[in-house]
Amino acid sequence: MNELLTMQGLCKQYGNRCVLSDLNLSLGRGKIIGLLGPNGSGKTTLMKLINNLLVPSSGELLIDGHKPGIETKRIVSYLPDHMYLGSWMRVSNLIEYFADFYEDFDRSRAMDMLRKLSISPADQLQHMSKGTKEKVQLIMVMSRRAKLYCLDEPIAGVDPAARDYILSTILNNYDEDATLLISTHLIADIENILDEVVFLKEGRIVMQSSVEDIRQKQNTSVDNLFREVFKC
Amino acid sequence: MLKKMLKHEWKATWKLLALLNIVTIALALFGRTAMIFEDKIPPMVVALYMIFFIIVLIASGCISFVLLVVRYYRNLYTDEGYLTNTLPVSSACRLNAKLLNFLAWTLLNVVSILISVLILASTSQPITVLISDIGSVLVSLPREMGVNAVAMWLVVFGLMVLGTLSSILMFYFSISVGCCFNTHKVVASVVTFFITYTVLQVISLMMVMGFGMAMFSSRTIVTQSTTSGVAVTVTSPAGSVPQNFLASEGTFLVITMLFLLVLCVAFYFSCKYLLEKKLNLN
Numbered sequence: 001m002n003e004l005l006t007m008q009g010l011c012k013q014y015g016n017r018c019v020l021s022d023l024n025l026s027l028g029r030g031k032i033i034g035l036l037g038p039n040g041s042g043k044t045t046l047m048k049l050i051n052n053l054l055v056p057s058s059g060e061l062l063i064d065g066h067k068p069g070i071e072t073k074r075i076v077s078y079l080p081d082h083m084y085l086g087s088w089m090r091v092s093n094l095i096e097y098f099a100d101f102y103e104d105f106d107r108s109r110a111m112d113m114l115r116k117l118s119i120s121p122a123d124q125l126q127h128m129s130k131g132t133k134e135k136v137q138l139i140m141v142m143s144r145r146a147k148l149y150c151l152d153e154p155i156a157g158v159d160p161a162a163r164d165y166i167l168s169t170i171l172n173n174y175d176e177d178a179t180l181l182i183s184t185h186l187i188a189d190i191e192n193i194l195d196e197v198v199f200l201k202e203g204r205i206v207m208q209s210s211v212e213d214i215r216q217k218q219n220t221s222v223d224n225l226f227r228e229v230f231k232c
Numbered sequence: 233m234l235k236k237m238l239k240h241e242w243k244a245t246w247k248l249l250a251l252l253n254i255v256t257i258a259l260a261l262f263g264r265t266a267m268i269f270e271d272k273i274p275p276m277v278v279a280l281y282m283i284f285f286i287i288v289l290i291a292s293g294c295i296s297f298v299l300l301v302v303r304y305y306r307n308l309y310t311d312e313g314y315l316t317n318t319l320p321v322s323s324a325c326r327l328n329a330k331l332l333n334f335l336a337w338t339l340l341n342v343v344s345i346l347i348s349v350l351i352l353a354s355t356s357q358p359i360t361v362l363i364s365d366i367g368s369v370l371v372s373l374p375r376e377m378g379v380n381a382v383a384m385w386l387v388v389f390g391l392m393v394l395g396t397l398s399s400i401l402m403f404y405f406s407i408s409v410g411c412c413f414n415t416h417k418v419v420a421s422v423v424t425f426f427i428t429y430t431v432l433q434v435i436s437l438m439m440v441m442g443f444g445m446a447m448f449s450s451r452t453i454v455t456q457s458t459t460s461g462v463a464v465t466v467t468s469p470a471g472s473v474p475q476n477f478l479a480s481e482g483t484f485l486v487i488t489m490l491f492l493l494v495l496c497v498a499f500y501f502s503c504k505y506l507l508e509k510k511l512n513l514n
Contacts, residue, residue: 014414014514045514051318053513073320084314086244086307093243100236101319 004029004148004179005050010059012045012203019045020203023059029147030176032193034222035183037200038230043183044081046200047152050181051078064147074103077146081153081183083133085125085140092121094140102144109173110143131162138166142173149180155189163189187223197222199229233321237329242336245303249337252292253344259288260348267355285352289345296341300334301403305421309411313513323507327404327500334400379482387485394492401499402428408506414514432495439491443484 003026010023020042027033035043048054049061052068063072085094091114098105114121117135125133138154151170155163171193174180184190197214199207206229214222263281266273307316308326316326353362374381406428410421 048513053314053317053511055509055511070320070322073318076318078314078318080311080314082311082314084311086312088244097240100240101233101321 002028005061005063005181007061008059010049010061011057012042012049012054013057018203020049023203023205025198025205025208027179027181027196029179031195032180032182034187034190034194034197035181035200036185036187036197036222036226037183038185040202041200042203043200044152045203047078047080047150047181047183050148050150051076075147077102077141077144077149079138079141079149079151079154081156083130083137085133085137087126088124090122090124091119091136094125094136095121098140098143104145106143106145110139113139113143113169113173131158134158135162135165135169138169142169145175145178147178149174149178151180151182153184154182155184155186167193187226191222194222199226201230234325234328237321237325238332241329241333244307245300245333245337248299249296249340252296253340256288256292256344256348257351259285260351264351264355267352270355285348289348293341293345296337300330300337300400301407304330304334304404305407305411305418308507309407309417309513317507317511317513323504327504327507330404331397331400331500335397338396338400387482387489390489391485391492394489394496398492398495398499401496401503402432404503405499408503412506412510412512414512436491439487443487 005025005027007023007025010020010025011018012020023046035046037043045054049056050063050068050072052073061068064075066072089097095107095110098110099107111121114136117132117139119128119132119136125136128136141149141151149170154170155166158166167190170180170182182190182194191211194211196208196210198205211222214220214225218225220228263285266281270278306312307330319326350359350362357365370385371381374384377384403425406425407421409424410419411417413420
């Protein structure tokens with residue numbers, strides 16, 4: 001079974017509002033995949049469904065052959081689009097927390113990344129700047145040796161220098177056979193690292209293609225294609 | 233995993249809660265020390281201190297309760313929930329850790345309040361005497377009521393534990409239901425709490441009334457001898473005969489315990505189900 005993530009007829013509704021409808025998708029292993037779409041297209045909802053933070057209204061979602069649950073949480077590392085760490089925590093608390101619950105957490109990798117940023121384990125999150133907190137959060141997520149990384153808008157709202165740091169952290173720390181699913185609408189910044197893209201529009205998949213195909217067959221960049229597909 | 237969850241639950245809550253309990257005991261110690269100079273302190277100051285002390289005792293219990301309820305909400309249903317709910321642990325484990333931590337802190341809170349009261353009460357008598365007085369009351373009270381001491385205190389203890397547990401779980405349940413809504417989750421939680429509370433009050437009232445009516449209808453025929461030697465038969469409500477009354481009251485307490493147990497089970501499994509199947513972090 002080469003597919004790491006499969007979904008069939010996946011729907012999510014909030015009351016009468018359909019946020020995701022009839023998604024059919026298969027994602028392989030060892031790839032960096034861009035989940036691209038404008039605001040409100042359902043990217044975050046899909047990320048939450050993968051991470052069992054929402055329950056699908058209908059359809060099936062399998063990760064490495066399992067429905068979202070304890071088994072899948074062991075192999076999926078998730079970075080939400082906002083801060084989710086308790087501000088009372090110190091970096092050392094966080095390391096202990098991740099090490100206690102995730103068998104694949106690599107403490108030395110985390111310590112190494114923190115040292116490079118001159119962040120002390122004794123530092124408290126509430127005394128850090130927003131950017132530093134985001135970096136700490138990313139370090140925790142990327143210090144896991146997961147099979148699937150779900151990064152929801154990892155570079156939104158940060159300055160270009162921080163974007164470079166985040167992207168290099170992502171690229172330098174994921175295992176080759178792991179899959180990276182990155183949701184964003186800032187395509188130009190991540191286009192160069194993507195193997196595959198999935199375009200999401202109003203809760204539906206409008207395109208799934210390899211970046212190479214887009215460049216060679218359609219003779220355009222992902223950024224330009226995105227602008228065409230999502231033209232207002 | 234429960235051990236690890238409990239460890240982190242404890243680490244996240246202990247500082248503020250321990251501080252509250254320390255303040256309570258420190259205030260009692262301060263009062264006890266000041267009472268050495270009771271003759272020199274105006275009675276008004278002593279009265280004000282006592283009022284303040286009672287307020288602090290009540291506040292420490294209430295604040296602890298509120299802090300732990302808020303912890304449940306924040307840690308599972310707000311931003312922190314994105315981490316807690318993506319941990320590879322079962323929903324039962326997440327719930328049990330919160331519940332056990334809550335019960336442990338409730339127990340510690342009760343102990344610290346008892347210690348504070350004992351410290352302050354030791355102004356008039358040594359603590360050892362007070363403790364032995366309490367011990368003798370625990371033994372003599374059931375004897376005077378004509379009931380088995382072990383059975384009575386077991387029922388009282390069971391009622392206290394189940395009462396506390398059901399209160400905690402009712403808050404958990406209300407939050408879990410409220411957070412199923414897409415918007416206004418806190419308002420929905422508060423409304424759920426008041427609806428649940430009202431329904432439970434109505435059921436309790438109906439139980440009390442039903443039990444009272446059952447007692448009233450089972451009148452006992454008692455034959456009494458008058459001073460003139462003429463036997464007179466009177467109809468007496470069961471409740472007026474001490475032994476029957478105690479037996480009935482015992483039955484009522486056992487029924488109350490069963491009712492609380494059913495509530496705890498219903499609330500617990502509802503919370504578990506909502507956390508597992510209806511999680512709605514948006």
